[in-house]
Amino acid sequence: MGTLFDATFFDTMIASVAVGSLYALIALGYTMVYGILKFINFAHSDVFVLGAWTAFTTTTALIAWTGLSAAGAPWWLGPIVLGVAMVVCGVTAFCIERFAYRPLRKAPRLNVLITAIGVSLLLQNFNQLPPAPGLARTATVSFPFGPTPKTMPELLPDVILNESIIATGTLGGGERRGQVLLDRAVTVLPGRTYRLDVTRQTEAGPVVARFNLNNPPVGEVQAGTPLVTQPLRPPAEMQGLAYVLVQVPAVTIRLVDVAIVGTAAVLMVGLLWLVFRTRLGAAMRAVSFSIENAALMGVNVNFVISFTFVLGACLAAAAGFLYPIKYPSLQQPASDVWVLLGLKAFVAAVVGGIGNIRGAVLGGFLIAFIEFFGETYLSATIGSGLQDIYVFTTLILVLLLRPAGLLGTPVREKV
Amino acid sequence: MSAIHELTQKNRPGVGLTVAHTAALVGLVLGTGAVMQWVVGPAAGIYPATILRQIGIVAIAAVSLNIVNGYTGQFSIGHAGFVAIGAYAGGAVSFYANSLGWVGAYDPAGLLTPGHAVMLAGAAIGAGAAGAAGYMVGLPSLRLRGDYLAIVTLGFGEIVRVLFQQTQSQVFDPQAARALPISGWWPPPLGGAQGFSSVIPYGELFWIYAALALTVVWCYRLKFSSSGRAFLSIREDEIAARAMGVNLTRYKVRAFVLAAALAGLGGAFYAHLNLAVQPKDAGFQKSFELIIIVVLGGLGSISGVLLAAFGLGGLTEWLRQPTSVWPAALVALALVGVVQAVRRDIDSRARGRAMGRALLVIGVLTGLFEGLRAFAAWQGFKLDDIRIVLYALALISVMLLRPQGLLGTSELWLVPGQLMRRKAKAAAAPSLRTAGPADPAAAPATGVGGMGGGVTEAGGDEGWP
Amino acid sequence: MSDHTQANHTADHAPGPQPGATDVARALLRAEGIGISFGGLKAVQGLSLAVPPGGLDGLIGPNGAGKTTAFNLLTGVYRAQTGSITLDGRRIDGLRPHQIAKAGMARTFQNIRLFGNLSVLDNVRLGAHVRGRHTLVGTLFRTPAYIAQERAILARARQLLGVFNLLSRADEPAKSLPYGDQRRLEIARALATEPKLLLLDEPAAGMNPQEKRDLARTIQRLRREFGVGVLLIEHDMGLVMDICERITVLDHGEVICHGVPAHVQNDPKVIEAYLGEPG
Structure with a gap:
């Protein structure tokens, strides 16, 4: 493994930050509702799953209906999908609050908890219902979403941001089995990864194919000398080829990760601004302090509570949209895998100190760090596939040692 | 010496009463098993008998969950974890006992073969293992309440699930099992992510219902005992319970251990009925199904939970081939009509209103269900597929309309008495309304001032300190 | 209230010392300098109490003076940060509430907490x-x-x-x-x-005068029939002055006066603390 701060470390770090920011987004929804109503909205993780589902369905539907190619989605598709997911989740959350939670606002906490579990079960199992034949418009769009695994279309090209082009090449040598000639001298270093991108002009536009170079000759490669031999192709495809030699960095920073962290950061900063700098945010904080007092001060409590639910749902929808962009091959049904992701975000909210907005963000990153670093560094000694155990053990430890969470304030029950 | 201690010493009965109670327990347990095995089972047929066995196991798990969630008012949503522990332990014991050649081949005709003895031992081990896990889960309950405890139990269920995924693969070959060195049994070969399969089918109606009867009788004894009152007092008001000398630690842990052990018992039978156990069986989905039963039946009610378990089990079967509900609705309406007609505590106007309400409720429910049935037929899906969705809706509706569930904390056999009392109270309503503490006329008779008479009466009593 | 035949075995009928001058050595409950603060707020500070066996003492003070907090300290709901508490010669500070109940202290609650x-x-x-x-x-x-x-x-x-x-x-x-x-x-x-000492937290709250008189008789009888000592928090001055043998007055978490009812009634500090409060 070499030094501590090697490539493995940074890869784990990047994955933790990306997934952590998603946990944080979901955890914010848990924590805001808890802050205001003092109860854990168990159904929130299912709203997140609904968001992922809606994102998937909208993407496939848009691609199917507009006849776009699944490979190269235009840039505006993402924001549209995100918006649709947010609207669907927001409306769902509004209905949940209005019809399931509001009538119970004065009921014992246990009743609300059971209702929340009921709502969670309802959403979870509704999402998994097989699509009703009469309701499904096309084969790609189904409602409900059904139990069969599906793969998210690629919304962002898989681009590594910090890779560098070290040479371009031309086709040399024979007619059918050409060789790649570089335009400048290149030093091939041992232990590094090199990739050859081959661009071919077709009628539909340029098509890029990527080849990882397995064991290229180490050492100096002069300009004009053949680097590798082009694989066998039909003669028609030998025309108009352009080669690019790319040195892949040891630690790759991918566009997906940057997009996820960037979107999440924008949303989180926006939320902080909303909560701490606007009138509405002041109303939210007032309701969180005391519903009765806020009502006396003229705050429209019902509106604020509904708004909080919708806001939390929008953040969860964003997470539900971003997660499959990073992990498109993750099976898409609202199965245990997805619900478990929501649960980990829930753990993050509790560990950070539920009811505390900064705590949710902290907890989100912390849980992701524990999950990824635990899996990377402890799998050799303890065993692999134990990340859930690390997460839930952390939860139990934090609750035992600091029941109010890391940033939460303990509440003393009045006797 | 305390008064209780003196009274206890004075009135100590002989062993006879305990023997009688124990004989009744054993008789009830074996009798229930026998009736199910030789009367109900054959009468019902093979497939319904299998369903009855499944329901019996679910009932064991639900009745045991009721100790924690119902009596003690803690909210565990990881109960399936205990069931799974019992299932793995019980299944593994009888599977490996068989492949190690300790017991003979499975004999479908026998009810008490050596294999059954091993199965029962496995059930006891499963209950013990689950109880030990219950102890560990019970400890955090000392510091955590409500939602927080719920999360920890949820986390526990997930941890159990992942741990079972991490076990070694099952050793199917008897030769290999016999050749396995001691060190080969750790981590235990429980099948990993594939789950543990090929368990021997010892889960007959007799044993499952004997176990259910034992669980029910024990839960009954517990509920109506000092320990049971301690559980209930914790649910009602932890602070007051503590101030009255209830050791919260002891009773919360006791509730968890007992509930977990009984769930483990049920789990062992689950392994012998289902013949396979998956890590998924420990997941929260399974726990939620148990919670639905307990909440619908009434948190704290043994008979209510039993009713809910059998009712939902029957409903699930019925949803596979749903028939029209009109006849049942008419019967229900007729029953309500009869009950309303013989009630004496209300006048004809109120009777009319009650009938109207019943008509509305039954009508709406029937209409909704018939509509759903028609919709399902049109859309070509089976109601059976959406049963959890329906149950979830039922759970939310119960919380909104009747949060105490079917029976609340009461029991079926106590309901008539409570209704009678309500009737008496309604009859005496005019005087009761004014007989509060603010009524000076009533105060000397029923208020604080009436105490003098009470003291005089009690003063002559034996055992007065 | 006519049957007194069984009252002779209780402790408070033995000729004791003058009320107000508690014999500390044989006190049933003895609290010395107990205190607790929540955050910066000193809820109770340096509170000392001594209730003799079978005694009937009162703890009074204006709203927010720390009376219920004092009860919570005595019964172990809160752990005293300073001082010591002894019940019947046994240290009970630091014990958990159920252990204190077992040691012989029982209580009622200001806002009734029945099951x-x-x-x-x-x-x-x-x-x-x-x-x-x-x-x-x-x-x-x-x-x-x-x-x-x-x-x-x-x-x-x-x-x-x-x-x-x-x-x-x-x-x-x-x-x-x-x-x-x-x-x-x-x-x-x-x-x-079966307590040795019963703590009553505003037992007369919400009662009418007739009921309060009945309650006063009840409390007197409790001491006789059950031989328990009683420590009482009460807002009704009439009731407290009538039945209590000794009274401790709290204000802002501190004892401002202690003694027999007649003494307390005339203490200028007490009058000042209660000024504006309906007696």
Whole structure:
């Protein structure tokens, strides 16, 4: 493994930050509702799953209906999908609050908890219902979403941001089995990864194919000398080829990760601004302090509570949209895998100190760090596939040692 | 010496009463098993008998969950974890006992073969293992309440699930099992992510219902005992319970251990009925199904939970081939009509209103269900597929309309008495309304001032300190 | 109130020292310099109390003076940060509430905390719980010891309900009782723990004058019949001055006066603390 701060470390770090920011987004929804109503909205993780589902369905539907190619989605598709997911989740959350939670606002906490579990079960199992034949418009769009695994279309090209082009090449040598000639001298270093991108002009536009170079000759490669031999192709495809030699960095920073962290950061900063700098945010904080007092001060409590639910749902929808962009091959049904992701975000909210907005963000990153670093560094000694155990053990430890969470304030029950 | 201690010493009965109670327990347990095995089972047929066995196991798990969630008012949503522990332990014991050649081949005709003895031992081990896990889960309950405890139990269920995924693969070959060195049994070969399969089918109606009867009788004894009152007092008001000398630690842990052990018992039978156990069986989905039963039946009610378990089990079967509900609705309406007609505590106007309400409720429910049935037929899906969705809706509706569930904390056999009392109270309503503490006329008779008479009466009593 | 034949075995009828001058050595409850602060707020500070066996003491003070907090400190709900508490010669500070109940201190609550869904009888039976041994094996297998103890608890609870004239409502849920009955049931439940000292937190709150007079007689009788000492928080000055032998006055978490009712009544500091408060 070499030094501590090697490539493995940074890869784990990047994955933790990306997934952590998603946990944080979901955890914010848990924590805001808890802050205001003092109860854990168990159904929130299912709203997140609904968001992922809606994102998937909208993407496939848009691609199917507009006849776009699944490979190269235009840039505006993402924001549209995100918006649709947010609207669907927001409306769902509004209905949940209005019809399931509001009538119970004065009921014992246990009743609300059971209702929340009921709502969670309802959403979870509704999402998994097989699509009703009469309701499904096309084969790609189904409602409900059904139990069969599906793969998210690629919304962002898989681009590594910090890779560098070290040479371009031309086709040399024979007619059918050409060789790649570089335009400048290149030093091939041992232990590094090199990739050859081959661009071919077709009628539909340029098509890029990527080849990882397995064991290229180490050492100096002069300009004009053949680097590798082009694989066998039909003669028609030998025309108009352009080669690019790319040195892949040891630690790759991918566009997906940057997009996820960037979107999440924008949303989180926006939320902080909303909560701490606007009138509405002041109303939210007032309701969180005391519903009765806020009502006396003229705050429209019902509106604020509904708004909080919708806001939390929008953040969860964003997470539900971003997660499959990073992990498109993750099976898409609202199965245990997805619900478990929501649960980990829930753990993050509790560990950070539920009811505390900064705590949710902290907890989100912390849980992701524990999950990824635990899996990377402890799998050799303890065993692999134990990340859930690390997460839930952390939860139990934090609750035992600091029941109010890391940033939460303990509440003393009045006797 | 305390008064209780003196009274206890004075009135100590002989062993006879305990023997009688124990004989009744054993008789009830074996009798229930026998009736199910030789009367109900054959009468019902093979497939319904299998369903009855499944329901019996679910009932064991639900009745045991009721100790924690119902009596003690803690909210565990990881109960399936205990069931799974019992299932793995019980299944593994009888599977490996068989492949190690300790017991003979499975004999479908026998009810008490050596294999059954091993199965029962496995059930006891499963209950013990689950109880030990219950102890560990019970400890955090000392510091955590409500939602927080719920999360920890949820986390526990997930941890159990992942741990079972991490076990070694099952050793199917008897030769290999016999050749396995001691060190080969750790981590235990429980099948990993594939789950543990090929368990021997010892889960007959007799044993499952004997176990259910034992669980029910024990839960009954517990509920109506000092320990049971301690559980209930914790649910009602932890602070007051503590101030009255209830050791919260002891009773919360006791509730968890007992509930977990009984769930483990049920789990062992689950392994012998289902013949396979998956890590998924420990997941929260399974726990939620148990919670639905307990909440619908009434948190704290043994008979209510039993009713809910059998009712939902029957409903699930019925949803596979749903028939029209009109006849049942008419019967229900007729029953309500009869009950309303013989009630004496209300006048004809109120009777009319009650009938109207019943008509509305039954009508709406029937209409909704018939509509759903028609919709399902049109859309070509089976109601059976959406049963959890329906149950979830039922759970939310119960919380909104009747949060105490079917029976609340009461029991079926106590309901008539409570209704009678309500009737008496309604009859005496005019005087009761004014007989509060603010009524000076009533105060000397029923208020604080009436105490003098009470003291005089009690003063002559034996055992007065 | 005519039958006094059984009152002779209780402690407070023995000729004791002058009220107000508690013999500290034989105090039933002795608190010395107990205090607690929440955050920066000193809720109770340097509180010292001494209740003799079978004594009837009052703890008064304006709203927010720290009276209930003092009770919570004595019963172990909060852990005293300073000072020591002794009950019947045994240190109880640092013990948990159920241990303190077992040691012989029982209480009622300002806002009644009955087990509302349990029957009246079960509420009292739960009180008697602390004096028994309750094993799981005994419960599940109904051993002779278990049966005897359940019978004893039942008999004892019925007896107490008889004393408080609640026997006719024994099977009703406690929450269905009228307010005054609930207050008395709470006292009955506390007595079922067989306490040496009973802490009553505003027992007369919400009662009319007639009921208050009845309550005063009840409290006097409790001491005689059960031999318990009583420490009372009360806002009704008339009641406190009538029945209490010694009174401690708290204000802002500190003792501002201590002594016999006549002394307290005339203390200028007390009058100042209560100025504007309806007496």
